Amino acid sequence: MTGRTPPWTTDRPTLERALPVAEVLRILRHELRDCGTRIDTERAPLEPFVLSRRAYEELFSAAAGLLALLRRAVLESAPTRAGRLSALGLAPDGHQYPLFSDDEDFEERYCAAMARPDVIIGAQGPQFIEFNVSGAFGGPAETHLLTRVWNEVYAHGGKGDAPFFGHDPLAARAAFFERVCDEAGLPRSVALVGSPYEQDKAATSRYYDIEVDVLRRRGMHAEFFEPDRLPHGLGLPERLDYPVGLRYFATADWTARGQSLDPVRSVLASGCLLLPSQSSYLLANKKVLAWLSEGLPWMSETDRALVGRYVPWSRVVRETKAEWRGRYVDLPELLLAGQEQFVLKKAIGMMGREVLIGRLTTPAQWAATVERALTDEDSIVQLYTESVPYELEMCDASETTAERVAVAPVLSPMLFGGRPGGCYARYFPSGESGVVSVYGQGAMENAVLTGVPR
CATH class of the missing domain: 3.30.1490 (Dna Ligase; domain 1)
Structure with a gap:
């Protein structure tokens, strides 16, 4: 791939790296240890993807607008859950989505609670190619850590002011949990339910512990639970110590390796608000994005213009x-x-x-x-949307010299409770384009940031 920075980012701020390559690699490896990244074995980034403030904020405003349309499209496809499943061509018993709650108000209220669309920057700007709507998508912890790394590296080894701004995904998700607890009159107590297996078979739970630490520093009672600690770890059946939970797993992954979902069902039956609701997966169904592209009767001209601009x-x-x-x-x-x-x-x-x-x-x-x-x-x-190349400085993990390589990133602005929660990126260090996925195709990860006004 050849090319230079895309026009959509030409007014991005430029900053000079203050630390040598070897030191940047050391910081990256330390901060991202046991989080499923490939910093130790692949060509590593030496800088974030940097957008102008206008371009950075545009990603979130477009994402929020499209997410609201996805939610409405699903809810208006039929008045009942069975009808919505049928509209999507799914079995009425919903066996593809096995963790529905009996509380329809809960299902509808929180189906769009957390989202991470995937965006390609084409010649005409950002194109939203799909939406991940769940609690299991990757990116929050990685973006949190990488933002910290880049502000340390480019602030003269941590001795200057932070040069980059990026919404913090973990802070944004914590603020959402606080709102949920306060609105429902519940104690601020949150359980993260997942498994280190999802993080490339990580040896520890550090990936989740980072978020637990953020929640605790905000005064919340929080803990990470693997499936074998459910439901008793939450105090059940005598009491429910964690009335709110994060569904930090994909049911398909658990069932594929023989992990029973019964403990999670027990947690749901106890009244725990396990977020987001199972109905979030209906919004993530790619048919819904296709419905919007084709146009639905209730869509206004403004709705159609939004979709026409941002959805291929x-x-x-x-x-x-x-x-x-x-x-x-x-x-x-x-x-x-x-x-x-x-x-x-x-x-x-x-x-x-x-x-x-x-x-x-x-x-x-x-x-x-x-x-x-x-x-x-x-x-x-x-x-198909052809990505306009972005020149990113990177280095082979075994070398100390830097080079710029034109890459084709997929950018992912994250939303929690409808509010911006940082922007994650994946790309192939070789500069190849194609299906870009970390666990599926071995892509490298990075954060998308903007400059701090001076």
Whole structure:
């Protein structure tokens, strides 16, 4: 890949690194230890991705607007949970999403509580290619730590003022938990439910302990719980010591390795507000983003303009006609004839699994995948967005010299309770583009920051 910093970031602040490469690598390795990153083995970044303040804040305002539309699209698709599942082509018993609460008000109130969209910066600016809506997405702890690293590195070894600004995801999520507890009249007591297994089989629970520490420093009672400590670790059945919890796991990962969900069901049955609600996964279903792209009857002109600006053309794959550049065409024929223009994605998926980029696929594989998607009606097609390269300074983990490499990052502004919570990034240090995922394809991680006004 060749190219220079994209036009969308040309007015970003520039700062000079004050520490030698070896010292930067030492700080990175120390701060990110046992958090599932590949700082020890891969080419590591020597700076954050830096945007202008306008561009940085635009990511969050667009994310919040689109998330509100996703929520409305799901809730208005049908008046009942069974109807919404049916609208998404899912079994009415909801077995794909096994941790629904019986409290529909809770399900609807907190379905959009936490979100991390994935954004590609194309020639026309940011394009939101999907939304992760859950409590299990990666990025909060990494962004928290990397922001601390870059402010230390670029503040002359920690002896100057912090040169970068970034919303702190852990502080933002803690503030959300405080609001939930206060609004519900509950004690400020939060359980983080997860497993170190999710963090690349980490040897310790440090990844979660970092967030527990942030919560405790704000005066909250907080603790991390692995599944074998549930439900008794929360005081059950005699009492509920943690009335609010973070659902820091993906049910598909737990069930795939034989982990029972019964302890979590016991926690939910006790009345614990395990956030976000299971209905969040309905918003994350990629079909909903395709619905918005196609347009829904209740959408205003402002809604349609927001989607048109930030969401690449997307449709649910099925035997139908679709509007394409001002005219209606046969969708299957369009997909087969225009392979290089499109990406196929399973509607339910994570970590870049079952995503197929037409231009990186053989015609035979593309045709077979289109045929399967038409039969199962479980996928969407999306217009491919070419990332405008960003030149990032980095260094091989075994060297002491730096170089700038043009990379194609995926940026992820995070929202907690609808408020900004920092921006995470993944990219391939080689400069390759493609399906960018940390655990799926081995991408490197970084934070997205902006300069502090002087």
